[in-house]
Amino acid sequence: MIQFTQEAMSRVERLKRQYPTKDACLLPVLHIAQREFGHISPEVMEYVAGLVGVSPARVYGVATFYTMYNRKPVGTYHVQVCTNISCHLEGSPKMLDTLRSVLGIEEDQTTPDKMFTLSTVECLGACGFGPVVQINDDYYEQVTEQGIKDIIKGLRSK
Ligand code: FES
Structure with a gap:
Protein backbone atom coordinates (compact mmCIF):
# COMPACT_ATOMS: atom_id res chain seq x y z
CA MET A 1 0.00 0.00 0.00
CA TYR A 66 0.43 14.91 -20.53
CA THR A 67 3.94 13.73 -21.35
CA MET A 68 5.33 15.25 -18.14
CA TYR A 69 3.87 12.36 -16.17
CA ASN A 70 6.04 9.26 -16.38
CA ARG A 71 4.08 6.07 -16.45
CA LYS A 72 7.19 3.92 -16.26
CA PRO A 73 10.13 4.25 -13.87
CA VAL A 74 12.82 6.63 -15.12
CA GLY A 75 16.45 7.09 -14.18
CA THR A 76 17.78 9.68 -11.78
CA TYR A 77 18.00 12.04 -14.74
CA HIS A 78 15.19 12.03 -17.28
CA VAL A 79 16.59 13.47 -20.51
CA GLN A 80 13.82 14.65 -22.82
CA VAL A 81 14.60 15.90 -26.32
CA CYS A 82 12.02 17.98 -28.16
CA THR A 83 11.63 16.67 -31.69
CA ASN A 84 8.88 18.97 -32.90
CA ILE A 85 9.33 21.09 -36.02
CA SER A 86 11.13 24.17 -34.61
CA CYS A 87 13.60 22.09 -32.64
CA HIS A 88 13.92 19.64 -35.52
CA LEU A 89 14.99 22.49 -37.82
CA GLU A 90 17.48 23.67 -35.19
CA GLY A 91 19.14 20.27 -34.93
CA SER A 92 17.25 18.01 -32.53
CA PRO A 93 17.94 14.89 -34.67
CA LYS A 94 21.67 15.50 -34.23
CA MET A 95 21.11 16.16 -30.50
CA LEU A 96 19.30 12.86 -30.19
CA ASP A 97 22.08 11.02 -32.01
CA THR A 98 24.65 12.59 -29.67
CA LEU A 99 22.66 11.57 -26.61
CA ARG A 100 22.16 8.01 -27.91
CA SER A 101 25.90 7.77 -28.39
CA VAL A 102 26.93 9.40 -25.09
CA LEU A 103 24.40 7.48 -23.00
CA GLY A 104 24.60 4.22 -24.97
CA ILE A 105 20.81 3.85 -25.06
CA GLU A 106 17.89 4.46 -27.42
CA GLU A 107 14.71 6.41 -26.73
CA ASP A 108 12.54 5.04 -23.93
CA GLN A 109 15.49 3.20 -22.45
CA THR A 110 17.32 3.67 -19.17
CA THR A 111 21.04 3.19 -18.66
CA PRO A 112 21.97 -0.01 -16.77
CA ASP A 113 23.09 2.08 -13.76
CA LYS A 114 19.57 3.64 -13.70
CA MET A 115 21.10 7.09 -13.96
CA PHE A 116 19.64 8.31 -17.28
CA THR A 117 16.44 7.73 -19.22
CA LEU A 118 16.23 9.11 -22.76
CA SER A 119 12.88 10.23 -24.20
CA THR A 120 11.58 12.32 -27.05
CA VAL A 121 8.75 14.80 -26.54
CA GLU A 122 6.55 16.78 -28.89
CA CYS A 123 7.10 20.31 -27.60
CA LEU A 124 8.59 21.82 -24.48
CA GLY A 125 7.10 25.26 -25.07
CA ALA A 126 10.40 27.01 -25.82
CA CYS A 127 10.12 26.76 -29.61
CA GLY A 128 12.18 29.89 -30.32
CA PHE A 129 15.20 28.49 -28.54
CA GLY A 130 15.75 25.11 -30.14
CA PRO A 131 17.09 22.62 -29.88
CA VAL A 132 15.62 22.24 -26.41
CA VAL A 133 16.47 19.46 -23.98
CA GLN A 134 14.81 19.07 -20.58
CA ILE A 135 16.60 17.17 -17.83
CA ASN A 136 14.36 16.72 -14.81
CA ASP A 137 13.12 20.27 -14.06
CA ASP A 138 15.89 22.09 -15.96
CA TYR A 139 15.65 23.36 -19.51
CA TYR A 140 18.69 23.58 -21.79
CA GLU A 141 17.99 25.84 -24.77
CA GLN A 142 19.97 26.29 -27.99
CA VAL A 143 22.10 23.50 -26.68
CA THR A 144 25.06 22.43 -28.81
CA GLU A 145 26.52 18.97 -29.34
CA GLN A 146 29.49 19.78 -27.12
CA GLY A 147 27.18 21.49 -24.65
CA ILE A 148 25.03 18.41 -24.12
CA LYS A 149 28.14 16.23 -23.77
CA ASP A 150 29.42 18.57 -21.05
CA ILE A 151 26.04 18.58 -19.30
CA ILE A 152 25.90 14.77 -19.20
CA LYS A 153 29.50 14.62 -18.06
CA GLY A 154 28.68 17.06 -15.26
CA LEU A 155 25.67 15.01 -14.14
CA ARG A 156 27.69 11.80 -14.19
CA SER A 157 30.28 13.31 -11.89
CA LYS A 158 27.76 14.55 -9.29
S1 FES B 1 9.28 22.77 -30.93
FE1 FES B 1 10.80 22.36 -29.43
S2 FES B 1 10.12 23.49 -27.74
FE2 FES B 1 8.51 23.70 -29.13
Missing part, protein backbone atom coordinates in the same frame (compact mmCIF):
# COMPACT_ATOMS: atom_id res chain seq x y z
CA ILE A 2 1.51 3.29 -1.08
CA GLN A 3 1.27 6.45 1.00
CA PHE A 4 2.40 10.04 0.65
CA THR A 5 4.79 11.43 3.23
CA GLN A 6 3.29 13.73 5.84
CA GLU A 7 4.79 16.73 4.05
CA ALA A 8 3.24 15.70 0.71
CA MET A 9 -0.13 15.14 2.43
CA SER A 10 0.01 18.66 3.86
CA ARG A 11 0.68 20.05 0.39
CA VAL A 12 -2.27 18.12 -1.02
CA GLU A 13 -4.56 19.43 1.72
CA ARG A 14 -3.40 22.99 0.95
CA LEU A 15 -4.03 22.48 -2.77
CA LYS A 16 -7.52 21.13 -2.12
CA ARG A 17 -8.35 24.30 -0.21
CA GLN A 18 -6.80 26.57 -2.86
CA TYR A 19 -8.39 25.10 -5.98
CA PRO A 20 -12.08 25.62 -6.77
CA THR A 21 -12.77 22.04 -7.98
CA LYS A 22 -11.37 18.56 -7.40
CA ASP A 23 -10.47 18.35 -11.08
CA ALA A 24 -8.46 21.57 -10.89
CA CYS A 25 -6.04 20.25 -8.27
CA LEU A 26 -5.48 16.94 -10.04
CA LEU A 27 -2.49 18.16 -12.08
CA PRO A 28 -0.48 19.52 -9.13
CA VAL A 29 -1.33 16.44 -7.04
CA LEU A 30 -0.02 14.24 -9.85
CA HIS A 31 3.20 16.28 -9.79
CA ILE A 32 3.53 15.60 -6.08
CA ALA A 33 2.83 11.90 -6.71
CA GLN A 34 5.55 11.76 -9.34
CA ARG A 35 8.03 13.31 -6.93
CA GLU A 36 6.98 10.92 -4.19
CA PHE A 37 6.89 7.71 -6.17
CA GLY A 38 9.05 8.42 -9.25
CA HIS A 39 6.35 7.57 -11.76
CA ILE A 40 2.59 7.34 -12.10
CA SER A 41 1.76 3.63 -12.00
CA PRO A 42 -1.82 2.30 -12.03
CA GLU A 43 -1.53 1.93 -8.24
CA VAL A 44 -0.50 5.59 -7.93
CA MET A 45 -3.41 6.64 -10.18
CA GLU A 46 -5.84 4.85 -7.87
CA TYR A 47 -4.24 6.40 -4.81
CA VAL A 48 -4.40 9.91 -6.30
CA ALA A 49 -8.02 9.35 -7.37
CA GLY A 50 -8.92 8.52 -3.77
CA LEU A 51 -7.04 11.52 -2.41
CA VAL A 52 -8.50 14.03 -4.83
CA GLY A 53 -11.98 12.51 -4.96
CA VAL A 54 -12.22 11.81 -8.71
CA SER A 55 -12.51 8.52 -10.58
CA PRO A 56 -9.41 6.46 -11.41
CA ALA A 57 -10.48 6.75 -15.08
CA ARG A 58 -10.26 10.53 -14.81
CA VAL A 59 -6.75 10.30 -13.35
CA TYR A 60 -5.76 7.84 -16.06
CA GLY A 61 -7.06 10.21 -18.75
CA VAL A 62 -5.04 13.14 -17.37
CA ALA A 63 -1.86 11.17 -16.59
CA THR A 64 -1.77 9.65 -20.07
CA PHE A 65 -2.53 12.93 -21.87
